[in-house]
Amino acid sequence: MEYMLSRISLGDSNNPFDEDTYIELCRPYCPECMSTYGFQEIRVGDLPEEDFVTDDHFDVDNLEVQTVFLCPVCGECHKTVEEARNCCIEESVYKCLNCGKVINEDEYNDLDTTPEEVYEWWAVSNWFGEKLKDQGCIVVESWGKSYWGRTTTGQSISLDGCVARIAKNMEILEGMDHEWD
Numbered sequence: 001m002e003y004m005l006s007r008i009s010l011g012d013s014n015n016p017f018d019e020d021t022y023i024e025l026c027r028p029y030c031p032e033c034m035s036t037y038g039f040q041e042i043r044v045g046d047l048p049e050e051d052f053v054t055d056d057h058f059d060v061d062n063l064e065v066q067t068v069f070l071c072p073v074c075g076e077c078h079k080t081v082e083e084a085r086n087c088c089i090e091e092s093v094y095k096c097l098n099c100g101k102v103i104n105e106d107e108y109n110d111l112d113t114t115p116e117e118v119y120e121w122w123a124v125s126n127w128f129g130e131k132l133k134d135q136g137c138i139v140v141e142s143w144g145k146s147y148w149g150r151t152t153t154g155q156s157i158s159l160d161g162c163v164a165r166i167a168k169n170m171e172i173l174e175g176m177d178h179e180w181d
Contacts, residue, residue, distance in 0.1 A: 001121040001147060016142040025118070025138060025149065028111035035098035036116055038136025039108065044073060045089040049081045051102050072102045097136045118149035122157075128166075135162035 129146030
C-alpha cells in the first residue's frame with residue numbers, strides 16, 4: 001500500500017490509486033484538541049443545546065451581566081439558544097468527532113491538513129469499510145475493494161475505539177440484546 005500510494009505523485013498509470021486517494025489521507029486538525037479523528041458536518045438547526053457557546057455580556061440598559069448564546073456561523077449574540085439556532089438555521093457547521101468543538105465552514109476550510117500516519121493497512125469488506133468511514137477512519141477504495149488505514153498498532157483490533165463503537169451501534173457487544181435479521 002505504501003509503495004502504491006507513493007507512486008501517485010509519479011503518475012504511474014498501473015497504480016490502482018489516484019490523487020483523490022491521497023487527498024482522502026489528508027485530515028484536518030481540530031484547533032481545540034489537535035486530533036485528526038475527523039469532523040461531522042451538521043446543520044445549525046440540528047445542533048443540541050450544549051453545542052452553543054455561551055458568553056457573558058454586560059447589559060448597559062439593565063446594568064447587569066447577562067449570559068448570551070452565540071450563533072456558531074456568524075458569531076452574533078442571542079438571548080436564548082433557540083434564537084441562536086434560528087439565526088443561521090440552514091447553514092452547516094463542523095463538529096470534531098474527538099472533542100466536540102463546533103466550527104463554521106470558513107474555519108473548517110482554513111484548517112491545516114496533513115497526511116494521517118497509517119501504521120497498518122487491512123483489506124476489509126466494502127460494508128465494514130463504510131462503517132469505518134462513518135467512524136472517521138481512513139478507508140481508501142480502488143477497483144471495488146476497500147482498504148482500512150489503521151492508525152493504531154500493537155493492540156487487538158477489537159480494542160480500537162472505532163471497532164468497539166461499530167459493535168456497540170450494532171448492539172453485538174457481550175451482554176447487549178440483539179435480534180439477528
